[in-house]
Amino acid sequence: MQFRPIPAAEALQRYIRNYWVLSFRAVEPGGSQRIMTNGASCMMYFPKIGRMIFYGPSMHNISIEFEPGEHVILGVEFHPAGVHAFFKESTSEFVDRQLEAEQLGEAFIRFCQALGEVRGKSKEERTIDTIYAEVADTFFLKQLAEISRTEDINMQRMMHVFAYIENHHPVDIRLADLAAEACVCPRQFNRIFAEYVGLSPKEYIRIYRFHAALMSLREHPEHTTLMELAWDNGYYDLKHMNTDFKDICAHVPKSNVIGQQLTETFSQSFSLLMKKKILPINVE
Numbered sequence: 001m002q003f004r005p006i007p008a009a010e011a012l013q014r015y016i017r018n019y020w021v022l023s024f025r026a027v028e029p030g031g032s033q034r035i036m037t038n039g040a041s042c043m044m045y046f047p048k049i050g051r052m053i054f055y056g057p058s059m060h061n062i063s064i065e066f067e068p069g070e071h072v073i074l075g076v077e078f079h080p081a082g083v084h085a086f087f088k089e090s091t092s093e094f095v096d097r098q099l100e101a102e103q104l105g106e107a108f109i110r111f112c113q114a115l116g117e118v119r120g121k122s123k124e125e126r127t128i129d130t131i132y133a134e135v136a137d138t139f140f141l142k143q144l145a146e147i148s149r150t151e152d153i154n155m156q157r158m159m160h161v162f163a164y165i166e167n168h169h170p171v172d173i174r175l176a177d178l179a180a181e182a183c184v185c186p187r188q189f190n191r192i193f194a195e196y197v198g199l200s201p202k203e204y205i206r207i208y209r210f211h212a213a214l215m216s217l218r219e220h221p222e223h224t225t226l227m228e229l230a231w232d233n234g235y236y237d238l239k240h241m242n243t244d245f246k247d248i249c250a251h252v253p254k255s256n257v258i259g260q261q262l263t264e265t266f267s268q269s270f271s272l273l274m275k276k277k278i279l280p281i282n283v284e
Contacts, residue, residue: 001025006129009137012144014155015082019136021129022073026066035062036249039199039207041083041094043076045115052101052112056094057198059207061249074115074132076140080204081158081196085151086143091198111139157182158196165205169212170234175201209234210244 001024008016017040035042037058044064045052048071055062057080084091101112114135118128164181165173178201179189193201213233230241242252 004129006133008133009141012137012140014159015079015085015144016140017077017079017082019133020075020077021132022075023071025070026068028068034250035064037061037207038080038211039197039204040080041078041091041198043078045074045112047072047074047116047119050112050116052108052115054094054099054104054108056097056099057091058096059199059203059247060096062098072119072128074118076136080162081155084196085155086140090195092194093198095198107139107143111135114139154192154196157184157192161193161201165208169208170232172234173205206244207248210248213241213244214249 002022004021004023006019006021007013008019037060039057041054041056043052043054081091083094087094101108115132118131118135160181161178164178168177175186175189178193179186182189182192184192190201193199193204197204199207213229213235216229216233226241227238230236230238233241235241235244246252
């Protein structure tokens with residue numbers, strides 16, 4: 001398995017975390033990739049079958065089945081609020097939804113067709129990564145309509161809020177604190193957050209806390225007890241942490257053995273670079 005992140009054009013980096021290429025080989029029938037949610041939307045193109053799927057924000061993981069053989073996935077990883085810049089609809093309309101290019105409109109159908117031509121254009125001096133980045137940049141720069149002043153201000157508000165959550169973890173963060181950081185009242189903040197992120201602030205913080213605990217488990221597998229892991233990451237008790245692990249990644253670290261397996265499973269560079277955890281089953 002090989003994961004390669006590719007930076008988006010500078011003008012897009014406010015909205016797109018990165019593009020990526022994931023190459024792997026499914027070794028048995030029923031091989032799958034289970035990709036953990038990180039509170040943001042993503043888009044994947046599957047060259048082997050010529051399909052592009054947009055995955056909206058969710059509290060649950062994505063499971064994708066593959067037949068045995070070599071596979072490549074081309075991906076677009078949006079920032080939590082970044083996807084709003086490319087769609088007229090509120091991001092809340094995409095929660096828990098998986099949409100194909102045909103459902104997204106003519107522009108995305110053409111984008112899907114352009115991605116289908118990437119592998120045929122790759123040569124030794126121009127890799128699939130380079131061509132893919134060029135095609136994606138061209139598409140998203142064209143789609144990025146001139147941002148209104150209101151939308152630009154709201155994007156800045158969201159960026160301040162995400163930074164506040166990161167800087168204050170694992171302290172208990174109140175809605176009033178986030179609203180104050182965004183310089184709006186709590187009611188208005190809830191509306192803006194749902195419009196741009198899709199999830200509620202409480203749901204997003206829950207996902208962030210889960211990922212922080214998972215990274216701590218990876219970095220300190222030998223000397224971190226599960227109770228310490230829960231306390232260090234802002235959980236009231238072990239039960240709350242176990243609930244989040246079960247809901248988000250379908251595993252509960254009940255013992256050191258399971259904790260170690262989770263640590264190894266999620267130590268892929270895919271996890272480290274994207275803050276998005278991938279669980280390979282029957283793949284290499």
